[in-house]
Amino acid sequence: METIRVEGHFHAGHRQLEYKGKCAWVHGHTWRGTMVVQTEAFPRDPQTDMAVDFGALKHIFRSLDHKMLVSARDELFQRADLFDPEGVVVIPGDNPSVENVVQYCLNEAVDVLAKSLKPTGQTYRLEVTIQETDNNRLTADRTIQW
Numbered sequence: 001m002e003t004i005r006v007e008g009h010f011h012a013g014h015r016q017l018e019y020k021g022k023c024a025w026v027h028g029h030t031w032r033g034t035m036v037v038q039t040e041a042f043p044r045d046p047q048t049d050m051a052v053d054f055g056a057l058k059h060i061f062r063s064l065d066h067k068m069l070v071s072a073r074d075e076l077f078q079r080a081d082l083f084d085p086e087g088v089v090v091i092p093g094d095n096p097s098v099e100n101v102v103q104y105c106l107n108e109a110v111d112v113l114a115k116s117l118k119p120t121g122q123t124y125r126l127e128v129t130i131q132e133t134d135n136n137r138l139t140a141d142r143t144i145q146w
């Protein structure tokens with residue numbers, strides 16, 4: 001079994017709609033992310049004898065840096081006349097909670113793998129952990145065949 005593990009962090013803002021409490025207000029965190037990809041043996045590029053570009057996986061975290069994370073229903077931050085769309089990332093789900101930020105990163109990781117690995121039908125296990133605060137972190141995993 002081979003395991004790729006990359007780590008990164010990003011500073012980003014968000015707010016939780018319909019939430020009763022301080023998380024309803026715009027605030028930010030330094031989010032810390034860990035991404036793990038496992039498979040029996042990564043298919044290697046014959047030219048480089050390497051598998052996945054670690055930088056492409058780390059870029060997923062970097063692409064969220066200094067952004068406002070919103071859900072699709074948070075239309076205020078998607079008004080291009082008020083906020084530069086380049087600074088806004090739409091996260092799946094009804095709120096940009098840590099649970100949904102993890103799902104966003106898993107979706108992006110699937111895209112990176114599909115672009116960088118030739119399809120062999122083998123099984124990959126992806127795991128993303130996002131630490132939102134010193135005391136809160138969430139891990140989710142997904143198994144895909146590619």
Ligand SMILES: [Zn+2]
Nearest residue numbers: 014023027029
């Ligand atoms: Zn928060």
